[in-house]
Amino acid sequence: MIHRRATAVTAAVASLVLAAGCSAPGGGDESSGDDSGPIKIALVDAQSGQLSSLGAWELKGARLAVDEWNARGGINGRQIALDVFDDQGDPTIGTNLARKIDSEGYLAMIGTAESAVTIAMAPILEQAEIPNITSGQSPGLVATGSDFLFLNGPTSTTYDETLAEHIVDRQGTRNIAMITNNGGYGKGEHDAFLEALRKRDVTPVADQVVTTDQKDFSAVLTGIRQKNPQVIFLGAEEVESGLIVKQARDLGITATFAGAAPQGTPVFIDTAGADNAEGTIVSSPYLSNDISDASKTFAAAYKATFNEDAELHGAKAYDGTQILLTALKTSNVATGRELADAIRATRYAGLLGDFAFDQTGVGIFATSVGVIRDGKLVAATS
Amino acid sequence: MQVFLQTVVGGVSLGAVYALVALGFSLVYRTMGLVNFAHGNVVTVGAYLASTFYLSSRLPFALAMAVAIGLTGAIGLIIERVLRPLENRDFDLMLIGTIGFGIVLDALIIMIWGATGRAVPSPVPSAPLDVFGLRIRTYDLVVLAIAAIATVLLVLFLSRTKTGAAMQAVAMDHEAATAVGIHVGRSNAVAFMIGAGLAALAGGLVGPLLYVSPALGGTLGIKGFAAAILGGFGSIPGAIAGGLAIGILDSFTAGHFQGYSELVTFLIFTVIIMVRPTGVFGERTVNRA
Numbered sequence: 001m002i003h004r005r006a007t008a009v010t011a012a013v014a015s016l017v018l019a020a021g022c023s024a025p026g027g028g029d030e031s032s033g034d035d036s037g038p039i040k041i042a043l044v045d046a047q048s049g050q051l052s053s054l055g056a057w058e059l060k061g062a063r064l065a066v067d068e069w070n071a072r073g074g075i076n077g078r079q080i081a082l083d084v085f086d087d088q089g090d091p092t093i094g095t096n097l098a099r100k101i102d103s104e105g106y107l108a109m110i111g112t113a114e115s116a117v118t119i120a121m122a123p124i125l126e127q128a129e130i131p132n133i134t135s136g137q138s139p140g141l142v143a144t145g146s147d148f149l150f151l152n153g154p155t156s157t158t159y160d161e162t163l164a165e166h167i168v169d170r171q172g173t174r175n176i177a178m179i180t181n182n183g184g185y186g187k188g189e190h191d192a193f194l195e196a197l198r199k200r201d202v203t204p205v206a207d208q209v210v211t212t213d214q215k216d217f218s219a220v221l222t223g224i225r226q227k228n229p230q231v232i233f234l235g236a237e238e239v240e241s242g243l244i245v246k247q248a249r250d251l252g253i254t255a256t257f258a259g260a261a262p263q264g265t266p267v268f269i270d271t272a273g274a275d276n277a278e279g280t281i282v283s284s285p286y287l288s289n290d291i292s293d294a295s296k297t298f299a300a301a302y303k304a305t306f307n308e309d310a311e312l313h314g315a316k317a318y319d320g321t322q323i324l325l326t327a328l329k330t331s332n333v334a335t336g337r338e339l340a341d342a343i344r345a346t347r348y349a350g351l352l353g354d355f356a357f358d359q360t361g362v363g364i365f366a367t368s369v370g371v372i373r374d375g376k377l378v379a380a381t382s
Numbered sequence: 383m384q385v386f387l388q389t390v391v392g393g394v395s396l397g398a399v400y401a402l403v404a405l406g407f408s409l410v411y412r413t414m415g416l417v418n419f420a421h422g423n424v425v426t427v428g429a430y431l432a433s434t435f436y437l438s439s440r441l442p443f444a445l446a447m448a449v450a451i452g453l454t455g456a457i458g459l460i461i462e463r464v465l466r467p468l469e470n471r472d473f474d475l476m477l478i479g480t481i482g483f484g485i486v487l488d489a490l491i492i493m494i495w496g497a498t499g500r501a502v503p504s505p506v507p508s509a510p511l512d513v514f515g516l517r518i519r520t521y522d523l524v525v526l527a528i529a530a531i532a533t534v535l536l537v538l539f540l541s542r543t544k545t546g547a548a549m550q551a552v553a554m555d556h557e558a559a560t561a562v563g564i565h566v567g568r569s570n571a572v573a574f575m576i577g578a579g580l581a582a583l584a585g586g587l588v589g590p591l592l593y594v595s596p597a598l599g600g601t602l603g604i605k606g607f608a609a610a611i612l613g614g615f616g617s618i619p620g621a622i623a624g625g626l627a628i629g630i631l632d633s634f635t636a637g638h639f640q641g642y643s644e645l646v647t648f649l650i651f652t653v654i655i656m657v658r659p660t661g662v663f664g665e666r667t668v669n670r671a
Contacts, residue, residue, distance in 0.1 A: 048488070049597050052497035182641035209641040213601055215592055216629070218392025219637025222385045239593045242501065250510045251388070251517045270501035271593050 038081035039074070039333060041066070041324070042106040044097050044121070045113055051089035051237065053267055054113035054313055058135055059084060060306050061317030062110045064298075065325065067305075075329050087112055091120035098124035106130065107335050108324055113313060115141055116184025122146045129336035131343055133320035135313060137261070138188030142360045148340050150361040152320030153285055153352055156185075156192035159260035159367050163233075163283040164196035166369045166380065167258060173231050177206040177224045177255070179217075179244055180235030186212070189235030189260060205229050210236065210244075217247050225253050231281070234259035242271025249276040256281060261312055264370060264377040274375035285352040286312040287370040287379050295351050319350035323363075387516050389633045395522035395591065397629020398529040402584035403606025404613065404621035405536065406577035412553050412616040413573035414469070416476055420461060420484035421581055422603015427487055428454040428582025429594045430495050433502045436589075443505035451582045457487075458578025462571045469570065470556070491596050499595025525587050532583055533622055536576070540618070545572055553616075605632070608651055614664025623662060 043062050045055030066082045074080055085101065087094040094117035101109060102124065108131045112118050115138030125132050126146040133150045134141060139157055141149060167173050176197065180190035190209070197204060205227040208220045221244070224232065232248070232255045234241045245257055245268075257280045262268055264282040289299030289310050298318060302310035323346050328334070331342035348355040348363075355363035369380040403425060410418045418424075428450050435446035461483050468476045506524055510517045540546040551559040552569040560566055584602065585594075592598065609628045613620025631650060635643035655661070 047497050048492055052596065053499065056497050210636065211641055211644045213644055214636055215601070216392045216396050216633050216636065218633055219385060219389040222388040223637065243592065250519050273503065
């Protein structure tokens, strides 16, 4: 009798599981259509591990935007709940989290700051029809072809095209070496900068690839020193780039360094040492907190809330979250494809520029060139 | 030739740090037959404590290091005290206990110091030495000297002091050691305390070379563990040789195999271990379980 009852229970559970498995994609999140209670937004980022500084900045930017909207009464009288998930910068953990935020009925996702993690999560979020606004910048994000993936900044192609234009076209430098890492970000930077150089008929004197975990760059840098380049392009995250610059200066390399967003951050400057980082050329859509009235207001609110200076990643996440919340409002808290379409249709004058998304999910197509002077990133004069 | 020598110089200073981490692993293993999986996390705690006293409390670097070593040593004592009831009863639970401690320490680090890291400026700001075109950082020499002094002191402690001799006796046969009146628990506690102190020394020294973040101990822990195995787990000279070997090997594979360097390092490591399972200096497998 007990055996028969157990079999019946097992069969019932199995049929429930099967029914859930066979339901239409996106159909599993009925709770998201619930028009009472808070609007659930997930923030997925590294909150621990080597990339946690990116995750911490992104969280602060997103939190600021959500708090602003909640203080104004939320959307349609509903408060916005921003729940944080730690992916540890690991694509495997990221994919598990993608399933979790689907099953728990989140309407949209902010993050991650890591291209490799975002790319790993993209197919699951696409199937679940959960719009995702990422801070990643790898061209690989666009290559996923997901209608639900949006970038809150430019891709590496834009960053590096601007950089090559400044270094090669304007400054006339053709003696360039490259150091990139083999992670998702570094690979994107490698391909984008090499392509920008190729378009200008420039072949780098050295094209060195390091691992994301590498700590000692003696062999790589000694080889580069013998080529005596004028500029060394860096395609690695902030801590690794800072270590490369510090070790390069110790080896007597005087070349100017150049790179994209990570090379404009305080973490890069602190790790390298301000003297060593002096003169580094940076391509960024957000050069400083004093560029416009909007950036000044944002920076003041950031400082008041978190007691630290705002920077690019926080600004990107702030813009991305504002766009998402605006789209939620204009679409009357729509979900799935309707929300994705609303995001794509949103025109937003943000801290990074005027967002107008194209079909690939990219909304910004310009960066400016800055230089590190006296330990701060300032606009380049030439 | 210059690339070759510069690569060796680059590998040696990190190798010395790996050696210190390996020494901590080996000491606990030698005394208790236990792999302390929390060791890498203890390195991170040591690095954060040293950087906090150096940067925030503005203590001189040497003093900041000494305080950090003392406090981290106390954490080692706590770990041993919690694990003590399991000693000689459930070895697997002790192993899992060290993993659990590692997770707890990681969480505490993020709660206390936050998820983002900090850059530590070099305490010896002088320019690198130029020796026939080779550039040698003065701080690298400091790291090498301190690592060498720490190793000599450890060897002297183990061979010349009563407590050290007692620890060696416990490692050889803990039942016989108990029979002659040696307090096994206290001996293990000293091993854990010195192991944690060495971890703090490694973490504190590596701060100005790298970047102090919650992830620091992960890399150093794995490399230090590999160094201990390569040299022969439990062997003091083995830990030093293994540390330097991993440091230099890393540096060379980075130059020759670029993005695949980590893979090649561990492939070479695997081949050596397959040929000599007890490591270069290991003569026997310590197993108290």
